[in-house]
Amino acid sequence: MIIRILLLGGLAAIGWLVFLRRNRLPVHIVVVFLMLVAGAVAVIFPELTNDVAQFVGVGRGADLIMYVVVIVVMFVLLHYYTKFVELQRQLTGVVRELAILRAEVERVTPPIKVSSPDE
Amino acid sequence: MPVPKTRAYNACVAIPREDTWVVIAGLDEGAVIFDVVREVTREGWSVVLVDDGSRDDTAGKARAAGATVLRHAINLGQGAALQTGIDYAIRRGARNLVTFDADGQHAAADIPTLVDALDHADIALGSRFLGTVEGASRRRMLLLRAAIVLSNRLSGMRLTDAHCGFRAFRASAAPSLRITQDRMAHASELLRKIRANELRVVEVPVTIRYTDHSKAKGQSGFQAIRILFDYFFRAS
Numbered sequence: 001m002i003i004r005i006l007l008l009g010g011l012a013a014i015g016w017l018v019f020l021r022r023n024r025l026p027v028h029i030v031v032v033f034l035m036l037v038a039g040a041v042a043v044i045f046p047e048l049t050n051d052v053a054q055f056v057g058v059g060r061g062a063d064l065i066m067y068v069v070v071i072v073v074m075f076v077l078l079h080y081y082t083k084f085v086e087l088q089r090q091l092t093g094v095v096r097e098l099a100i101l102r103a104e105v106e107r108v109t110p111p112i113k114v115s116s117p118d119e
Numbered sequence: 120m121p122v123p124k125t126r127a128y129n130a131c132v133a134i135p136r137e138d139t140w141v142v143i144a145g146l147d148e149g150a151v152i153f154d155v156v157r158e159v160t161r162e163g164w165s166v167v168l169v170d171d172g173s174r175d176d177t178a179g180k181a182r183a184a185g186a187t188v189l190r191h192a193i194n195l196g197q198g199a200a201l202q203t204g205i206d207y208a209i210r211r212g213a214r215n216l217v218t219f220d221a222d223g224q225h226a227a228a229d230i231p232t233l234v235d236a237l238d239h240a241d242i243a244l245g246s247r248f249l250g251t252v253e254g255a256s257r258r259r260m261l262l263l264r265a266a267i268v269l270s271n272r273l274s275g276m277r278l279t280d281a282h283c284g285f286r287a288f289r290a291s292a293a294p295s296l297r298i299t300q301d302r303m304a305h306a307s308e309l310l311r312k313i314r315a316n317e318l319r320v321v322e323v324p325v326t327i328r329y330t331d332h333s334k335a336k337g338q339s340g341f342q343a344i345r346i347l348f349d350y351f352f353r354a355s
Contacts (some may be wrong), residue, residue, distance in 0.1 A: 069230075092195055092301055096203045099169065099189040103207060 007043045066079050129352055134215060136163035139287075140208035140342075143168045143186070144200035145221035149175035151332055153184045156228040159219065160185035168221070169200040177221075198305030202298040209290055217287045221275050222333040225285045229325040232289035241292040241318040244278065245285030250324030259329070274310035278322060282306040285325050289299070292318055304349035 018032045042065065043048045049061025058064045141164045145152055148288070159166050166186040170178040172194035182188045189207055192202060201218055208216055215234055219225050229245065236243035248267075252260070263281070270281030288296060295316040300308045313320050326340070 088301070089191075089299070092199050094198070095191050095193060095195055096206065099191050099203050100207050100210065103187060103189045104210075 004043050008040060011039050011043070124214070128336040134188075134234075136202045138213060139217060139230075140165045140167055140204075140213040141217045141219050141230065142201055142204035143181075143209060144171055144204065145169065145173065145177045145181065146151045146171045146194065146197075147173045147175050147177060147202075148221040149173070149177045149180055151223045152177050152221055153180040155219075155221060155223045156181045156184035156186045158324070159173050159230070162227050162230065164217070164227075164230060165208070165211075165213070167204045167211075169204040169207075171195060171200040196302035198298045198303065198308070199301040201305065205293055205298075212229070213290050215287055215289055216293060217227070218284055219334075220284045221337070223330060224327050224333040225330065226326045229285065229323075230287070233285070233323050233325070234338045236323045237287055237289055239319070240321040242296070242313060242320050243286060243323045244320060244329075245283045245325035246278070246280035246322040247264045247283055247327040249322055249327060251326045252255055252329070253326065254329035255327075258346045270307065270310065272316060273307060276310060276314060276316045277322075278310075280322065283327070285327075292316075300349055302349055304355035307350045 015033065015036045018029060018036075022029065042061070046061060049064060051061075053059065053061045053064035056064065074114070124319045126301075142260050143156065143159075143166060148155070156166055156168060162208050166181075166184075168178070168181040168186040168188050170181070170188060172191050177188055177190045187207070189203055191203065200301055205216055215237055217233060219227075219230075225245070229250075233243045243273060255263075267278065267281040271277055287311075295318065296309060296312050298305045298308060312318075
């Protein structure tokens with residue numbers, strides 16, 4: 001089936017990209033590869049996801065995957081939102097230090113008229 | 120209003136005006152900033168203007184009017200700019216701090232009233248409803264009244280005004296009033312911190328002058344939604 005080739009190709013591409021960027025923690029890479037392998041298994045043996053779904057009380061395997069993906073996406077969003085807020089807080093600190101530092105430097109060595117900071 | 124528990128201890132020795140720092144956060148206020156700053160520096164107060172990434176000559180004009188100018192390399196928001204100015208003023212030995220709007224809606228003539236109120240309090244909040252409001256539309260007044268009800272509900276305090284940017288506090292209270300809300304929710308954050316740290320607060324009548332300029336720069340009702348979002352979801 002063509003869909004299987006497309007899905008496996010996509011998973012392989014992600015794996016290749018992750019493999020190229022090995023500057024992350026080993027944990028991240030292992031987790032991503034485990035997810036890719038799980039994905040590949042689900043593509044090659046779709047009936048297996050049905051069995052798992054039945055076991056946990058969901059009708060179809062595709063539905064189970066859908067639910068899991070929603071939870072994972074929400075988790076990832078929250079994770080990055082937290083990081084974003086933290087980064088913004090740090091940025092505020094840096095910009096503030098810079099502003100105060102510049103004012104202090106100008107106070108010690110008064111600007112020689114050229115240093116008007118207009119663009 | 121809490122009754123003052125201790126005797127005033129800075130009333131004995133008058134604090135010289137240059138030790139009271141007026142903190143102004145300005146963004147693209149080049150049209151009016153010279154007059155606004157001049158009105159304050161003329162009275163002998165120290166002024167620090169934090170230029171929050173303006174694209175016009177707000178910084179140059181404020182400097183010409185006698186302010187110490189700090190410049191944020193990128194725009195961070197009013198709350199962040201005020202806190203930068205407060206940090207700087209304290210570094211320069213400020214004893215009292217006053218926050219003042221850059222658009223000309225506050226009157227320098229009210230600063231002594233606010234600062235004198237610190238004899239009996241840690242923080243003095245300007246109230247336009249105890250004082251006078253000039254040039255506000257009926258719609259704006261209604262919006263403000265609604266904001267006060269909501270603000271009192273959120274903060275658990277009973278104030279006659281909400282989110283008035285005109286206030287004074289002692290330098291000793293500054294650490295417990297630290298602003299972490301970079302944008303507009305800092306006013307609500309301040310009330311929360313006053314209450315959490317059990318600071319002594321008084322309200323002081325001030326005059327607010329709405330001009331066409333300040334109205335154009337003022338906030339729309341829609342921004343209130345953003346403020347509420349920041350308040351609830353970015354609280355530190």
